[in-house]
Each structure stands twice: as structure tokens, then as C-alpha cells.
Amino acid sequence: MKRPQVMIGTVIFAVALVIPLFLHNDYFLQVIFRLFLFATLGLAWNLVGGYAGQLSLGHAAYFGVGAYGLALLSKGMSPWLAIVGGVVLSMICALIIGSVSFRLRGPYFCLATIAFTEVLRLIAKNLPNVTGGDVGTPVPLLFPHNSMRSFYYACVVLTILSFAITYWVERSRFGYYLMAIREDEDTALSVGVNTARVKLWALLLSAALSALAGALYASLFLFIVPDQMFGVEVSVEIAILPMLGGAGTLLGPLVGSIVLETASEVFKNIFKEAHLLIYGILVVLVVLFLPEGIVGTLNRKLRWFKAAPRTPFASAPPPGPAEESKRIPLPLAE
Amino acid sequence: MPLLEIKNVSKRFGGLKAVTDVNMSVEAGEIAFIVGPNGAGKTTLFNLITSVHKADAGQIVFDGHDITHSSPHAAAKLGIGRTFQIVKPLRNLTVLENTMLGAFLRTSSPAAAEQEAAKVLQFLGMGKVMHLAARGMGLPMMKRLEIARALATKPKLILLDEVVAGLPTVEALKLADLLKRLPEWGIAAIGGVEHVMQVVMKIADRVVVLDHGIKIAEGKPQDVVHHPAVIEAYLGSKYKELLK
């Protein structure tokens, strides 16, 4: 049942790669660029929030650090090296968040992600000498002539990379471990899974991909400000896209991004000011009626043979208290 | 040297003494049972052995390693498998995938894990339900799945917390026959049961009786059940009079 998702993904990517051959309108390319950018961020989030079931509402942190890493480090090195630096910095952030919160159960991780991102936003706003403060900071060019088409291809390739990594994760022991942690952490521990460490690896991978997306996004706009990169709306959007498409599924983030980004673009043009309201209603409707997301729900509907049939032994009802107590005196009566 | 040695182990929860100064050891390939009424401290003892809870006092040594202050995943790596009294399957995965999770402890290859898992499931008579989702299983299969997942980790010792509780008697005895064969695989076991004594009589080499966290008797199953303290713990002193 993984196969159809891979096939659909491949078709989407193939279409994405040929689009620029026919479409020469930079505005539309930028819309689709944004779609794939958020698909990448959704795929990255999905490793932690979907497969491992650890809700992150602070993925803007890695996105923003990737962007600021490129902007600030490139003052002293080539932009490409600066991107690597940004990736490393974002992984250090992941290491900090993960190592303080992954040993604890409950909402600590989620709270830590929100708090940490807010701290980064405030740092970016309040260190004008380093980050440019509220005014923002310029970002270097990555591609000659800064052509929209180069950015577009880079973004699609990054999405394909994230998709391929997710595919690999799904089929590996690492992926099983992530799902086990989501389903029942005690069970995972009981079979020797170092759950804190496995969650941390997932977060590191996720942070690295998010930072690459952040660098790409920043370079396209050539200038970044703290609220745009570390804003809570960014974190929320990164989490909502894969949930809408199907958290913990390969195709979910891609589908979520296609649906939501297209909808928001269309609504923006038709409903003008009211588009955020419509967008919000759409999200609520999907959460209410498709709690497993679009791909998750389809998957379950199609996977009828796994739909919990009763086993030969299942008919035996659990014994009531009367039956239990009947057994007590047996050894003594013998 | 015994495979597992529990030395003067105690555990309190607030003011409640769940386990008090318990001594116990298990030899390689032995099947021991901890018997005691509800709340006696059996599950707590299992949680101490696997470091889910940390002992307040005493020492636990497994296979030459001091595991008193270890961690649950490290205990599994050393070779302690466990089942949960309240079953904890990964509900959305298949029976096979649940079992593979155990097998992944000793191999990183999904193909090898699948092979090992299938072998364990065949042994437990679960070949037919292998590809079904765990959430659809009835209690007997859920209990077996707990055992399958633990066995797939290739443990030296398996802790079976109430694996026959709530099963129809025929089903419980069938499972006991399978468990009796664990030593053939070089696996020692500690079972914990409240009162399914037929199973204990049938397969236990040794029985330890707990009551309110205190060990009140230890010995061969046929001796232990006639121990006055045991009869009292189970039936109260009134019935002891009657039995005389």
C-alpha cells in the first residue's frame, strides 16, 4: 500500500519538473515554488510530528536559523558554505530542544518547541548589530541573475530529496522505531529502543531539511525580517499542512501543501480580505471530518484487508469477575 | 552464578510499601513464578527488574551486570524481555510488524527481522493472524502477541506479567504448554500470576509468594500451595480454620 503513494508522488514531481518548460510566468512559478517549499517543510515536520508522533509547533526555528545562517555567515564565507553553516546551527538548536525535552513524557516537547522559537525570534529582533534587528538583514544571491526558474528547480529537487528520505525512513528499522514511539513508548522501550535518542535523530534530520528550505526561501526574497522567519504562523502552517494531508504518511505533506497552498492562493484572489477566514474554516472542516488527513483516510478506506477483522480466538469474551473468582481456590481444592 | 539475582530490593510509592526487602534468584533455563493476590507487588517487581521504576534499596544483578540503576531499553539489550499485564500492542501495525519490532533489537534488516518474527509467531500458533492489524485481536491473541514481541528480542530471561490472566482455562493451559518449552530455547522465565494456579502447578520449577510486597514463601509449587501463610494470604484465616 506504499506503492500507490510513491507512484502518485513520482507523477507530481515529473509534472513539477516540466512545468517551467511551458509556464513562463514568474508569478505562477513563485506560487508553485511556495507550494513545494512548504511541502518540504511539511515532509521534514512529518518525520517528527507524523511518524514519531511528537507534536512540534516550532519548526519555524529551524527554517529561520537556516535563513539567518545563510544571511549572517555569508558575510565571512561563500553562500554555499554559509548554507551548510545554517544547517549545522539548526541541528544544534534541535539538539538543545531534543535533549532537554525528549526524556520527559507529555507536552514538554511541544511547549519547548514553541518557547525556543519565540526566544530565537526575540534574539533576532533585539540584536540589531548582528541580525539587523526588526529592520531585517540582506541575504546573498544563490543563483546568477536570481532567476525564478533556478529557485523553482532547486526547491523541487529539495522536495524530492525530502520525499526520498521519508521513503527510506518508512522502510527502515529507524522508521519502525519512530512509529513504535508514536504508538506506545513503553512498548518501544521494552524491546530495547532508546526512544530519547531515536526521537533526537528524527529531529536532527528534520531540522537539517527545514534549514535548507529556509535558506532557499530567504535567498529568493533577498531580505529577511524576524517575524517573517520565526513567526508562530510559520510554525503553525508547517504543522497543519501534513496534518491536513495525512500525518505519518509519505504523500500526506505533499497533498496537504497542494490543497492548502492552492486554496489559499485562489481565496486570496477571489475573497480578498476574507481569505484567511475561509482558509481557517477549511482547516477546521478537514480536522473534523478527516482526522487522519486526506491520505491517511484514503489509505484506511483502501486497506480494507487490514481493517481489524476478528481473529478465530477473538470471540471469547473477557471473563467477568464471577468467572475470575471461581478459579481462586483451585490449587487448594486439589 | 544465577542468571538473575534480586537482593534485598525495596520500593515505595509515597507512603505505600509496594515491595519490601525481596530476595529472589533465577537460574538460566529455569521457570519461576511470582504468585500473590492483586496489589502484592508482582508488576512492581517486574518494573524494578527492567528499571521502569528505580529501586529505593537493594541490588539487581543480571548475567553479571548490575542493572539496579539501568534503563528499560538497556535491560532489553542485555537480554530481558517482558510482557505487559495491560497489553500494549502497536494497534495500527500488523501482528507481524509488532513482532518485528522485537526482532529489530538484534538486526537492522527488515527482511531478517520479518523472518525471525515469522518464526516466533509460528511457534506461538499465530501464523494465521500474522498479517492482521493488532487492534482487531481478542485478548488471547493480544496476550500471545505480548509474548511474541518479547521472544523476538531473543531474550535470556522473559518476564511474563499475567499472560494467562483473563483467558478461558483451556486457552490458558494451551499457552502454558508452549511456555513450558521456553527452556529448550535457552530462555528462563519469571511469570507473575494472581490466581491461575493450574498453570503454575504445571510449568513452574519454583514459586515465590508475595503478599503486600513481602516474600512470604518460596519453594516447589506443590509445597508452596500448602504453606499456611499462603493459604492465609489468599483466603484469610477464616478459611484456614475450615481447611483444617
Ligand SMILES: Nc1ncnc2c1ncn2[C@@H]1O[C@H](COP(=O)(O)OP(=O)(O)O)[C@@H](O)[C@H]1O
Ligand atoms: N506507579 C505507581 N504509583 C503508585 N503506586 C503504585 C504504582 N504501581 C503500583 N503501585 C501500587 O503498588 C502496589 C503493588 O502493585 P502491583 O505491583 O501492581 O501489584 P500486582 O502486580 O501484584 O497486582 C499496589 O498497591 C499498587 O497500587
Ligand SMILES: [Mg+2]
Ligand atoms: Mg500486576
